[in-house]
Amino acid sequence: MILLRRYLLYLIAVILIAVAFTYASAKLYEEFAFIKNDNWQILPSPGDKDRDMYTRASVAMRGTFALSKPEAAYFHAFNDIEDVKLMGNCTYNIIGDDIESRWWSITVYNEDGYLVENDEKIYALNSETVDFNFEGGFEIFLTSEDNFISEISEKNWIRVPNDEHFSVALRIYLPGEEYFSKLKRVDLPKIEKLSCKDE
């Protein structure tokens, strides 16, 4: 009985050590594996068959069926340009230029990584649905404020979840092979906070 109890303790210790290694590697992975470009982050080879096992595990948890390069580049933003977490009670704008590619899209996700519930059924804007300005650029508003949406209804906007952190994905399809060698330097849209409800 004592022997059994001892082996049970060993087993629990091994499991705890494994969980600790996994937790630490997940934290370190986020710090080192992603390429950062302003407020955006990207895994350079999310779906590639020769990716390392940590990338494979991370992608499986975050997106499951990611395409390999050069098919698509997936950028994600969890923070604004000031490096503050994106929050649903604030209004943001995304300002950028058209992106040279087959097509691109900007999608908003709730904290769990799912599309944000909204009556308008607008979950994303893409290179065909966004209204470009005269200079060829665009401005997209991210907000949960009904009044603000009524004011800017003719412009580009996507609803964000109220009082909850959210993230933004920028998908770029067929941007060209060389795009992947300069992920740190490519021009990407900027996400800036305009106002918050409690300010």
Add this chain to the structure above:
Amino acid sequence: MNSFLKKLSLLAIIGFLLHLIIIYYTPTLMMKYVGRNWEEQNMINNSFARDLPTSDFTEVIRPSADILYGGCVYDVTYFPLVIETEVPETYWSISFFSENTDNFSTINENSHNFGKLKMYLFGPGSTPTKVTDGFVVVSPSNKGLMLMRQFVGNGSNVKKLNEIQNNLNCKLQDS
């Protein structure tokens, strides 16, 4: 080294090995989790079509709201799978994911840009030589997933894309 330190080192090594096993098998387990209903929905070696994702869609995390997804879950243990579809004028791709979620092959408009498309999907270790009427893809695992993505753009072509998606055909060569 005293026996306590020896035991601690051994536990740490075993714990680290267990951690590596967890990391290694996470993608395969995620694939099993995502596909937990595939068999009862009769999706193995049959085509499926999904509506455009909405906020109710929770099958996969971070779905693309601009893409109409179709595809087939495959099991090519005994026979190759024959996949046939028309390709749309908009962006499309057909990508293959092995059991551990690797995207081991993608066919898109750069390799075929008009009309009908035929593909033969073989299991690991196959060296097919007699296929002349379509693309040959060899999967590193017997089981996996093929996904067809069609860009909906401004939505004006959704009806046609739905039609293509519904006519996607996957069947085992011998059936």
